[in-house]
Amino acid sequence: MTWEQVVSLAALLVAVVAAVVGVLVLRRLAAAQRRVPTIAPQHAEDQGDRPPLGPAAIIVNPTKVTQPASLQQTLRELSAELGLPEPLWFETSVEDPGHGQALQAMAAGASVVIAAGGDGTVRSVAGALASTSTPMGLLPLGTGNLLARNLDLPLEAGTRALLTTALIGTEHPIDLAWLRTERTGSPPDDVVEPGSPEEHVFLVAGGVGFDAAMVAGADEQLKARMGWLAYFVAGVQHLHGRRIRLTMQVDDQPAVPLRLRSLVFANCGRLPGGMVLLPDAEINDGWLDIAALDARGGLFGWASLFGKVLLQGLGVRRDLPGQPGSIEFWRGRTVTVRCEEPQQIQLDGDLIGEAIGLQVRVQPGSLLIRTR
Numbered sequence: 001m002t003w004e005q006v007v008s009l010a011a012l013l014v015a016v017v018a019a020v021v022g023v024l025v026l027r028r029l030a031a032a033q034r035r036v037p038t039i040a041p042q043h044a045e046d047q048g049d050r051p052p053l054g055p056a057a058i059i060v061n062p063t064k065v066t067q068p069a070s071l072q073q074t075l076r077e078l079s080a081e082l083g084l085p086e087p088l089w090f091e092t093s094v095e096d097p098g099h100g101q102a103l104q105a106m107a108a109g110a111s112v113v114i115a116a117g118g119d120g121t122v123r124s125v126a127g128a129l130a131s132t133s134t135p136m137g138l139l140p141l142g143t144g145n146l147l148a149r150n151l152d153l154p155l156e157a158g159t160r161a162l163l164t165t166a167l168i169g170t171e172h173p174i175d176l177a178w179l180r181t182e183r184t185g186s187p188p189d190d191v192v193e194p195g196s197p198e199e200h201v202f203l204v205a206g207g208v209g210f211d212a213a214m215v216a217g218a219d220e221q222l223k224a225r226m227g228w229l230a231y232f233v234a235g236v237q238h239l240h241g242r243r244i245r246l247t248m249q250v251d252d253q254p255a256v257p258l259r260l261r262s263l264v265f266a267n268c269g270r271l272p273g274g275m276v277l278l279p280d281a282e283i284n285d286g287w288l289d290i291a292a293l294d295a296r297g298g299l300f301g302w303a304s305l306f307g308k309v310l311l312q313g314l315g316v317r318r319d320l321p322g323q324p325g326s327i328e329f330w331r332g333r334t335v336t337v338r339c340e341e342p343q344q345i346q347l348d349g350d351l352i353g354e355a356i357g358l359q360v361r362v363q364p365g366s367l368l369i370r371t372r
Contacts, residue, residue, distance in 0.1 A: 053111055058116050078167060090105060130201065170370065277312070304324045334360065338356070339355070342355060
């Protein structure tokens with residue numbers, strides 16, 4: 001066995017053990033006290049009786065549903081029980097992962113549009129519903145289900161309970177985040193209007209660097225067997241990758257040069273497994289939270305960084321000088337980044353390609369979401 005294989009194996013063991021320990025600790029903590037702020041319930045008078053005027057529409061990713069007929073029947077039964085019209089059924093495609101179907105649903109008078117799939121389906125549906133009065137419901141069927149976790153939806157409660165929440169749950173306005181990329185060779189002054197097709201929506205977090213490489217390296221079959229832990233396995237392959245160089249400008253502040261492993265832009269801060277990457281990020285505060293993550297010194301640096309993330313989930317934030325792992329935070333409405341070399345970009349666990357630069361903005365309170 002070569003030394004590279006020994007190091008990779010050791011890194012894998014460290015990552016898996018740390019992940020398991022972290023999950024167990026954070027689950028125990030979550031049972032006693034939440035560390036990530038959740039959406040405050042609205043007063044009853046804000047909700048009103050809200051008589052449903054149209055049918056529910058569900059947009060289904062067919063690759064995520066093993067028994068579509070059963071799902072359709074359950075939704076029909078619930079709609080009838082709740083006095084709703086016959087529900088509308090749409091399926092996503094490779095060419096259109098949900099945006100066009102959501103527009104069709106609204107045109108048909110849907111009272112709620114339910115995104116049934118992974119985070120990619122949720123992003124597509126949310127982009128179509130942005131700045132409208134039509135709420136979105138969630139039936140999480142993906143690997144990460146990042147938005148559902150940050151909204152504390154009962155993922156273990158089953159399809160019927162989740163659909164009931166989507167049909168008659170409490171509505172809350174949440175923020176959306178939008179990212180536009182500057183591809184290699186595009187003019188630096190190329191202007192893209194807000195909301196144009198060149199902008200990509202995300203609801204939880206986007207990033208450049210290690211996190212995007214981890215998403216790119218995750219094997220689909222492994223994701224199907226292991227769920228979100230497959231991303232940790234993929235991440236091991238990139239522990240010895242190069243740190244990236246970029247400059248970042250937050251709002252009108254001076255641009256700062258950075259050398260790091262990952263730069264993350266977050267609308268909310270919880271990751272799979274209950275880990276909290278950005279403790280101050282709230283999904284309805286009108287701000288983007290930015291984190292620069294760095295690790296030096298090989299596995300020791302990664303262990304230090306991972307330990308910081310775990311401690312943040314426990315409510316402990318400590319950043320002593322000279323440590324090999326570090327997290328630096330910013331907050332703003334807009335972020336502009338210029339990379340020294342083209343880098344992969346990920347949004348809510350989906351790759352959107354390589355870019356040499358990017359611009360990120362927050363759109364406060366632009367999406368109605370139904371929760372418990």
